[in-house]
Amino acid sequence: MERQTSLRDRLIDVGVDLVMTEGTSSLGLREIARRAEVSHGAPRRYFPTHHALLSAIAHRGLADLKDRFAAVTRGIPSARGQLETLGKSYIGYALECRGMFELLLRHDLLDSRRHTSDEPRLRELTLPLFGIIVELVARHREEEKGTRPLGTTRDMPPPAVAAGLLWSQLHGIAQLWAWGSLPLALGTAGTGGAESDVLHTLVAAATDTHLGPVNP
Template structure:
């Protein structure tokens, strides 16, 4: 008697999953159309039916990471029971944690040179997140001026900390536990850096 049939996911989803696996294992440069096809176990021409270009495939892969990232950060920003400053620091910690756990996906998600106008409607995910960040910044400053440069500057600071930590660049600065690791004393350093950044931009 035959066992239960194992259903394969739809082809498009199968290709995206294969791309995510390659990305996380070997980085952006490994995610080519042929490599994704081999990983998915399909013909080399199969991806072209779903992704007209290499960039559109990368955009679809990036979308999965952005969805995961937004799913973690937006609830932190939306928690009205927590003071704005704490929400900004906590969301910054989530930002650093994602960059630490999934460095290749984090790298791809921020490669606007590759993803801009490549499809997957990524801005429908990122713009609401930026709007949430801006709302919390404005709440934290209690200001009447819609100062978007303040929000952009804070985001740039948090992103810079995440990139430096992800690249282990803080090891070049002696004398403090490096925030490259998100546990123990490194986590305390990361939170202290985030607190400095938040306070500088809320002042």
């Protein structure tokens, strides 16, 4: 017998569809209730604030991103290879799911101390996702230990700082590419989406910047 979707899940499903097709500006409780064909007050039984509903929708996006990361890195032995693949997947998600990408990391709106009653807490997913990058940076350094000249790793920032810088650069690449600014600046407008050779080159360069160049 097919399990019936709960009203809470149905409201989130409608919200996810809205943000994916029309962006974050469409995410109002009344519009979601209308599309779910329930009363305007029904969503508040599950989401006491607008922030709570947005957090639940963003939680779906983060769970999807986590699954994508796991899928694309499976079978890649080196930490460096996994990091570069994660970068390509992150940018691919940004271009494929523009509305969700704009929403899912807005902790200033969705998961701040001002909204302590809102559930689910997005940090329950975002912090572990960031932790994956930190762990891979640290593992890469262990894998590279002894293969670089003495002194070249002495001034490297802690893994968490390097991971934060790499994430920031990848996020900037994704956003500027989605806006069209970066393709215009590089003279590559119209050269393709997430599988563009130029994008792959940018991801590789960002990885080199924060991990060091590949050993010969």
